[in-house]
Amino acid sequence: MPQTIVIATGNVGKMSEFCAILKDGAFSLLASKEVGFSEEIDETARTFKGNAEIKAKAVFECVSSKYEDYWVVADDSGLEVEALGGRPGVFSARYAGVNASGKDRYTKLLKEMEGQTNRNARFVCCLCLIRPGCLPEFFEGECRGSILTEPRGNGGFGYDPVFLPEGYTKGFGEMNEEDKNALSHRGRAIKNMLERLNENKA
Numbered sequence: 001m002p003q004t005i006v007i008a009t010g011n012v013g014k015m016s017e018f019c020a021i022l023k024d025g026a027f028s029l030l031a032s033k034e035v036g037f038s039e040e041i042d043e044t045a046r047t048f049k050g051n052a053e054i055k056a057k058a059v060f061e062c063v064s065s066k067y068e069d070y071w072v073v074a075d076d077s078g079l080e081v082e083a084l085g086g087r088p089g090v091f092s093a094r095y096a097g098v099n100a101s102g103k104d105r106y107t108k109l110l111k112e113m114e115g116q117t118n119r120n121a122r123f124v125c126c127l128c129l130i131r132p133g134c135l136p137e138f139f140e141g142e143c144r145g146s147i148l149t150e151p152r153g154n155g156g157f158g159y160d161p162v163f164l165p166e167g168y169t170k171g172f173g174e175m176n177e178e179d180k181n182a183l184s185h186r187g188r189a190i191k192n193m194l195e196r197l198n199e200n201k202a
Helices: 012-021 048-064 089-094 102-112 177-183 185-201
Strands: 003-007 027-031 071-081 120-130 137-147 163-165
Touching: 003 012, 012 027, 012 071, 012 177, 012 185, 048 071, 048 120, 048 137, 071 089, 071 185, 120 185, 137 185, 177 185
Parallel strands: 003 027, 003 071
Antiparallel strands: 071 120, 120 137, 137 163
């Protein structure tokens, strides 16, 4: 039987990536709303790790009261731009306002980056996994690259159209799902999680 994992997110793009990466049949994935969790979570930590833990614990508290064997995974991720002192960082999703679209966010970013010659940036992801009877476990991934001068492609979500991964000529917004997931920050964090879980089985 596949292990059920609740992904603590309401972000359709993130959920799609989790489903695409964890498609080998070992896991059955549910979004948090599918187990009755629809609360807004205050992400008050100053780090990706802290916010991932806040989200995972909130959803696990709800889930564990109904399903004793379900796992919960929460993701906190964002874009850190060198020329902006690491911004937007943990505020990536709220960078252009609470209800802003992905286009609103990357448009604001491009405006702030006008005239900047240093366009180095990295996507960062931290996952928090909570399993019944276990302490929270954390897994990180990053993808280094640069900020484009204009959006390219219609793929991905969030800041993907303006991010060019290091060593590639195609931006995240131009890549197909499989290619992006193979090198993305989230893909790498999930890979690190799977490696740890496989080590524990051995």
